[in-house]
Each structure stands twice: as C-alpha cells, then as structure tokens.
Amino acid sequence: MTTLNKLYKLSRQIALSLVKEEDPKELKETDLFEQKYKDYIFENINSPEKRRQRQLLAQQINKKRAWKNVQKAIGVAKPPIWRYAAVAVIVLGTVFYFAQYNSAGKIETTVATGKPSIAPGTDKATLVLGNGQTIVLGNGNTYKGNGVAANDKSVTYSDNNASIEYNYLTIPRAGQFSLLLADGTRVRLNSETQLKFPNHFIDGKPRFVELVYGEAYFEVSPSTVHKGSRFNVKTKGQNVEVLGTQFNIKAYKDEENLITTLKEGKVVIDYGTKKEELSPGEQSVIHSATSSLRITPANLDRELAWLNGQFVFDNLTLKDIVKVLSRWYDVEFIIKEETIKNEKFKGQFSKNQNLEVILELIKTTNQIKSYEIKEKTVIFK
Numbered sequence: 001m002t003t004l005n006k007l008y009k010l011s012r013q014i015a016l017s018l019v020k021e022e023d024p025k026e027l028k029e030t031d032l033f034e035q036k037y038k039d040y041i042f043e044n045i046n047s048p049e050k051r052r053q054r055q056l057l058a059q060q061i062n063k064k065r066a067w068k069n070v071q072k073a074i075g076v077a078k079p080p081i082w083r084y085a086a087v088a089v090i091v092l093g094t095v096f097y098f099a100q101y102n103s104a105g106k107i108e109t110t111v112a113t114g115k116p117s118i119a120p121g122t123d124k125a126t127l128v129l130g131n132g133q134t135i136v137l138g139n140g141n142t143y144k145g146n147g148v149a150a151n152d153k154s155v156t157y158s159d160n161n162a163s164i165e166y167n168y169l170t171i172p173r174a175g176q177f178s179l180l181l182a183d184g185t186r187v188r189l190n191s192e193t194q195l196k197f198p199n200h201f202i203d204g205k206p207r208f209v210e211l212v213y214g215e216a217y218f219e220v221s222p223s224t225v226h227k228g229s230r231f232n233v234k235t236k237g238q239n240v241e242v243l244g245t246q247f248n249i250k251a252y253k254d255e256e257n258l259i260t261t262l263k264e265g266k267v268v269i270d271y272g273t274k275k276e277e278l279s280p281g282e283q284s285v286i287h288s289a290t291s292s293l294r295i296t297p298a299n300l301d302r303e304l305a306w307l308n309g310q311f312v313f314d315n316l317t318l319k320d321i322v323k324v325l326s327r328w329y330d331v332e333f334i335i336k337e338e339t340i341k342n343e344k345f346k347g348q349f350s351k352n353q354n355l356e357v358i359l360e361l362i363k364t365t366n367q368i369k370s371y372e373i374k375e376k377t378v379i380f381k
Contacts, residue, residue, distance in 0.1 A: 118355035118373065121174035121191055121328045123153045130165020130199060137177065147182070147199060154178035159200050170194045171214065174330035183207060184221035185231065190214060190306055191327040192252065203227040211235040215250040217307055218242070220265075238286060239270040247278075248303055254323060258286040261303045269293065311349045311358075317342045318380070321362075329355045334379045343367045 010030055017024040027038060124138030127150065135143050135150065143150040147160040155169065159182045171177050171193040179187040182200035185207075189195060193214025201207045204227040211233055220231045222244025231242040235251045236258050245265020251258045260269060261283040269276045269284045274293045276284060283298035305312040311328075313321055319341040322333035328351060335341050345365065349358050359371055359378065372379045 118329050118331060118376075120352055120354065121176060121330070123177055124172065124175040125155070125177035125189070126170045126172070127155060128168040128170070130167055138175070154180065156180040157182040157199060159183070162199060164198050164200065164202075166196055166198055168194060168196050168212075172330075173327050181209070181221075183226060183229075183231075186219040188217045188307060190216065201226070201229065203229055205229055207231045209233055211249050211251055213251055213253045215248070215252065215306070217246070217248045217304070219246050220244050236286075236288070237271060241268040241270065243267075250303075252323070252327075256288050258288065259303075260284045261298045261300070263300060263304065305348070306351070309351045311347075311351060313345050313347050313349075315344045315346055317344055318362075318368075321345060322378075325355065325358065330376065331355065332377045334377060336379065336381055337369075340367060340380065 010026055010032060013026040014024045017026070024042075027041060030038075033041070122138065124136075127135040127137055127143075127148075129135070129146060129148070135141075137143070137150050137155060138152050140152050141150075142152070143155075147158045147162060149156045149158070154177065157180060169177065169179055169189065171189045171191055173192050175191050177189050179189065179195070179197075181187065181197060187195065187209075191214075193216060194212040195209060195214075195216060196212055197209040207226070207229050209232070218231075218233065220242045223230050223242075224244065231244075233240040233242070233249060235249055238258055238260070240247070240249065240260055243266050245267055246263040247265070247267055248261040248263070249259070250261075260267070260278065262278040262280055264280055267278050269278060271286055271293050272291060276293060276295055278284060278295065281298055281300065282295055283303065284293060284295055286293050299314060302312040302314050311324060313324075318335065322335070325331070326333060345362060345367075347361065349361070355378070356373070362368055363371065368380055370381045372381065
C-alpha cells in the first residue's frame with residue numbers, strides 16, 4: 001500500500017472512530033508519524049471541547065449525507081489528491097502534519113532549524129482616547145475609567161454626559177477584538193483594522209463611525225430606540241446608512257475592492273453619485289481603480305467565516321490567500337514562482353492552529369512544490 005493510501009485510510013479510520021466516540025487505536029499503532037505528533041494529535045482530539053463537538057455531531061447528523069457534504073468542503077480548482085486525508089482535520093478539528101513524501105520516503109517539510117512554530121493570532125488591540133491616552137488591550141490587561149471598561153477580549157463604552165470625543169481602536173496583525181459602543185451597537189474587528197468612533201452618541205442625531213481600514217462586523221442598535229438616529233459607517237469615500245441590522249465591511253489597504261455584506265436588515269450604500277440599497281444576502285463591491293459599484297449575491301458562509309474562527313477559501317488565488325494569512329499570523333510571504341500566484345484553491349481551515357498545518361495542506365495539492373520558513377517570512381518555491 002502506498003503512503004498516500006495509508007494516510008487516506010488512517011484519516012478515515014480516525015474520523016469514524018471519533019464520531020462513534022471510540023478510542024482511535026489506529027493513531028497509536030501507525031508508523032506514519034513521530035511519537036511527538038501522535039501525542040499532540042491525541043491530546044487535541046481528546047480535549048473536553050472537542051468531545052462536546054463530537055457528541056453534538058453524532059446526535060445531529062446523518063452520517064452518509066454529512067460525509068458527502070464534508071467532501072465538498074475542501075479542495076482545489078483542480079481535482080485534489082488529498083481531499084479525504086483532510087476530511088478528519090476539517091470535521092473534527094484534529095491537527096495533522098500531513099505532508100508529501102519524497103522519494104526517500106521521508107516527510108518533506110522545510111522549516112528553518114530551531115525556529116518556533118508560527119502560532120495563530122490572539123485577542124489584542126490598542127485604544128487611543130480623545131485626550132490622547134493610549135491603552136494596550138489584550139494579554140490579560142484591563143482598564144476602567146472615563147466611561148470605558150475593558151478586559152482582554154473586548155472594550156465597552158457606557159452612555160454619559162461628557163463632551164463628545166473621538167477614539168481610535170486599532171487591531172494589529174495577528175489580532176482581533178470586540179467593541180460595544182455607547183449606543184449598544186456591537187462591533188467585531190478583524191486583524192489589521194482601525195475604527196474611529198465617538199465616546200457616546202446623542203439620540204435624535206445621526207450616529208457616525210469610520211472604518212479607517214480593515215474589516216469589521218456590525219450588529220447595530222436600531223434607530224427606533226434612539227429617537228430615529230440612523231447609524232452610519234464611513235469607509236474610503238463610501239457611506240453605509242443603517243436602520244438597525246447586521247453587516248460586514250471589508251476595506252483592507254492592500255485590496256482593490258471595498259466589500260459590504262448584509263446579513264440581516266437593510267442598508268443603503270452611498271458612494272460618489274451612486275446610491276444602492278442592499279437586501280439580506282447581498283453585497284456591494286466597489287472597485288477602487290474604476291470607482292464602479294455593483295451588487296451581487298453574497299456567500300455568507302465565506303464572507304463571515306472569520307467570525308466563527310474559520311478561513312473559507314472558495315476558488316481564491318494563492319496571492320489572495322497569503323494576504324489573509326499574513327494578517328492573522330503576522331508574517332510576510334514570498335512567492336518565487338510567478339506561475340503559481342494565480343493558482344486557485346478551495347478549502348476550509350480553523351484559524352486556531354499553527355500556520356504550518358495550513359501550509360502543509362496547501363502543499364499537498366501538488367500545486368506547491370515546497371516552502372521554507374525563515375523567522376517571519378514564508379517562501380513558496
């Protein structure tokens with residue numbers, strides 16, 4: 001049996017064992033992984049959270065249909081040879097260092113000797129108050145004062161009668177954070193994002209915030225509880241007027257498109273001389289170079305995946321995938337081979353795993369020959 005077939009068989013055995021709440025004895029017996037990787041995998045799949053997820057899975061799914069759906073969840077534009085090996089990783093959250101084997105029969109993974117693994121991002125941010133005070137958030141830091149309370153995951157503003165001042169919440173690369181505005185609007189901010197907002201609002205007057213750059217998801221407190229005050233988000237010349245809804249805006253500095261995706265409610269997109277209304281399940285796409293605005297159906301699972309701790313790549317080019325990974329893992333990518341920059345990939349990955357796991361899965365498609373990690377730089381060869 002070839003190594004590929006062994007991995008295929010092992011992944012299915014482990015996945016089925018876990019769904020049935022059986023001990024994955026095949027993992028203990030396999031000679032495909034070093035003991036340290038076996039220990040890591042076993043520890044991960046036996047955590048209380050993973051057990052809870054599997055119990056829910058066993059109760060809720062039709063197994064035949066679920067396997068069929070999962071098989072569609074990961075792949076590449078060209079038929080993937082490792083689709084089934086990745087199933088266990090995607091469904092069950094099991095972390096496998098699957099890799100291609102070279103002619104000598106050894107795992108071909110190039111990581112600079114002695115360098116630590118590249119860990120995923122965490123909850124962290126920097127808050128600058130209207131008086132210029134800078135507060136570092138995350139990593140256990142807390143703050144309370146001036147109508148602001150913060151823990152290591154979120155910052156909350158309370159309504160008050162102080163003079164209105166504008167604050168800035170900045171999320172670095174490899175970070176994420178949550179914000180509760182004084183009007184009750186909740187905002188979740190993705191990595192490499194900055195939001196400008198007032199310390200409180202005045203009912204009856206328009207509410208304005210500015211997404212300076214990056215990506216944020218808004219759950220807006222409705223205008224009906226603020227004397228008709230409509231909520232507005234300004235971004236790169238665009239204004240989104242909201243009546244009370246849930247929507248996502250993606251406006252990264254290194255991307256050509258400004259994308260607003262509506263999950264619930266109603267928003268009006270105002271850009272230059274153009275004005276369009278979005279319905280739930282639609283998104284507006286503004287192209288910065290041409291100033292064009294178009295409305296298209298939205299893939300909500302893909303666009304909002306980051307809120308659920310997932311990456312969903314749907315026929316996305318490698319050059320666009322590395323932009324996403326760069327922000328979350330705070331690394332730079334170099335793609336030496338021009339021909340692979342526009343290769344398209346399709347897959348779903350957890351954000352809560354080391355970068356190497358994702359790189360290995362991308363590599364197994366055979367479209368990437370190898371990669372090398374040098375400190376905070378990943379080189380595709």
